Amino acid sequence: MTDAAYELAQVNIARLKAPLDSPQLKDFVDALDPVNAAADAAEGFVWRLQSDSGNATDVPFFGDDWLIVNLTVWRDADALTAFMYQGLHREMLARRRDFFERLAEAVTTLWWVPAGHRPTVAEAESRLLHLRTHGPTPYAFTLRTSFPAGASVPVTGAVPEGLGCSV
Numbered sequence: 001m002t003d004a005a006y007e008l009a010q011v012n013i014a015r016l017k018a019p020l021d022s023p024q025l026k027d028f029v030d031a032l033d034p035v036n037a038a039a040d041a042a043e044g045f046v047w048r049l050q051s052d053s054g055n056a057t058d059v060p061f062f063g064d065d066w067l068i069v070n071l072t073v074w075r076d077a078d079a080l081t082a083f084m085y086q087g088l089h090r091e092m093l094a095r096r097r098d099f100f101e102r103l104a105e106a107v108t109t110l111w112w113v114p115a116g117h118r119p120t121v122a123e124a125e126s127r128l129l130h131l132r133t134h135g136p137t138p139y140a141f142t143l144r145t146s147f148p149a150g151a152s153v154p155v156t157g158a159v160p161e162g163l164g165c166s167v
Helices: 023-041 077-084 087-094 121-134
Strands: 006-015 045-048 067-074 108-114
Touching: 006 077, 006 121, 023 045, 023 087, 067 077, 067 121, 077 087, 108 121
Parallel strands: none
Antiparallel strands: 006 067, 006 108, 045 067
16 A cells, blocks of 8 residues: 555556547447546546546547547556556457557556645656656556655656657
């Protein structure tokens, strides 16, 4: 369990293979509300980004209309992974290649936030770019390479060519 002063923020993005209203994405779109409801009720769930639609599929990320974003806050990594690998979310995760393009760059990052903080899209973009540039650090990391709860600072240095906002 983490220090109660911090919660775990996570962002993941995906590039759609087709428009959200297409037959190809029908199963994904139909699963959005049930998956979000399961997340909202999950042990350790704290918050998720959503627009007036109740999800975040219409929230811009990196200025790319084909990218969708999932931005959430959890008590800790155990709570997040317990949700990720069960129920309908697990089924949709197994079918992600049906709905989304495979991207060469990192599409998911985690970071610790002070309890009560709700990350913005700009913050999530910055953390994801930091992970792409510097690899896992306490400032932006992955489930595979995580760090203990606490404050962190970004690694300084130039962003290597080609790691900007393109995905």
